[in-house]
Amino acid sequence: MAKQATAEKRQRRERGSINPDDIIKGAFELAEQVGIDNLSMPLLGKHLGVGVTSIYWYFRKKDDLLNAMTDRALRQYVFATPYVEADDWRETLHNHAWTMRKTFLGNPILCDLILIRSALSPRAAQLGVLEVEKSIASLVEAGLSPEDAFDTYSAISVHVRGSVVLQRLYEKNAAAEDGGVALEDNLVVDPENTPLLAQVSSAGHHIIAADDSNFEYTLNCILDHAERQIAKGGKKAPAKKTTKA
Known part of the structure; x- marks a missing residue:
């Protein structure tokens, strides 16, 4: 069965305590649970314990976030390839x-x-x-x-x-x-x-x-x-x- 788009609810962070690295890391964690197709900004906000506007401050749309995730994934992949x-x-x-x-x-x-x-x-x-x-x-x-x-x-x-x-x-x-x-x-x-x-x-x-x-x-x-x-x-x-x- 396909994984449902759900995420664990975390304790809400203080305003301004999130940064791009935290968001990208959280996006990878969430994608492991729900997949790339079901990854969404509201769901990611819930996973990270922040309002969705805190994510949009750094990534205006989902494609921008996916591009940042791809950059990080590609760097890790290249270093692991002989x-x-x-x-x-x-x-x-x-x-x-x-x-x-x-x-x-x-x-x-x-x-x-x-x-x-x-x-x-x-x-x-x-x-x-x-x-x-x-x-x-x-x-x-x-x-x-x-x-x-x-x-x-x-x-x-x-x-x-x-x-x-x-x-x-x-x-x-x-x-x-x-x-x-x-x-x-x-x-x-x-x-x-x-x-x-x-x-x-x-x-x-x-x-x-x-x-x-x-x-x-x-x-x-x-x-x-x-x-x-x-x-x-x-x-x-x-x-x-x-x-x-």
């Missing part, structure tokens, strides 16, 4: 992708703010651009052309974000009050009519699912292609194969 290193590009890029996936899947609020809402403030967007530049520079140093380095990192980024968003939407649909059912749960595999699908399904594979197995397979396809591009350019790529994180 860098791509040129001398071991395949292993570090592989770990980079898995860390991004696990970080977003393990933090639904982070996922909703950065991936689903996808409305970054100029400051957050600039921070993201700088991190992408670092990763592409490492891939160029490893032997890829700037174009191939960009395409490689972009493909992995889209792969990570797409798989996470699909999983998050599946979870939201499963928790909906109307009892919505995801497409993959409606698929019926009949051994008579679809013997190959039945065979792989019985071995634990999931159809149209963004699970770890599908994620790892596609990730390695991207990395294999990049390795071939490096070899074609005359620079020997590390022979070490990555394993599932």
Whole structure:
């Protein structure tokens, strides 16, 4: 069942005792209870024990508050993500992708703010651009052309974000009050009519699912292609194969 938009009532604060950091911190606490969709200024005021006008003094509308939350979430996420290193590009890029996936899947609020809402403030967007530049520079140093380095990192980024968003939407649909059912749960595999699908399904594979197995397979396809591009350019790529994180 979807969480109802309720919040614990706290003892009311004195006038002027709240600041932007307190509001953002309280918004994250409340979002953990009710979700980003149900987060509202009046509900946040009740959670913090202040009048809603105290919040509007710093954040004129909900989008302004969400932008501030996104800025903070993105800074925490970037610091927790390992860098791509040129001398071991395949292993570090592989770990980079898995860390991004696990970080977003393990933090639904982070996922909703950065991936689903996808409305970054100029400051957050600039921070993201700088991190992408670092990763592409490492891939160029490893032997890829700037174009191939960009395409490689972009493909992995889209792969990570797409798989996470699909999983998050599946979870939201499963928790909906109307009892919505995801497409993959409606698929019926009949051994008579679809013997190959039945065979792989019985071995634990999931159809149209963004699970770890599908994620790892596609990730390695991207990395294999990049390795071939490096070899074609005359620079020997590390022979070490990555394993599932």
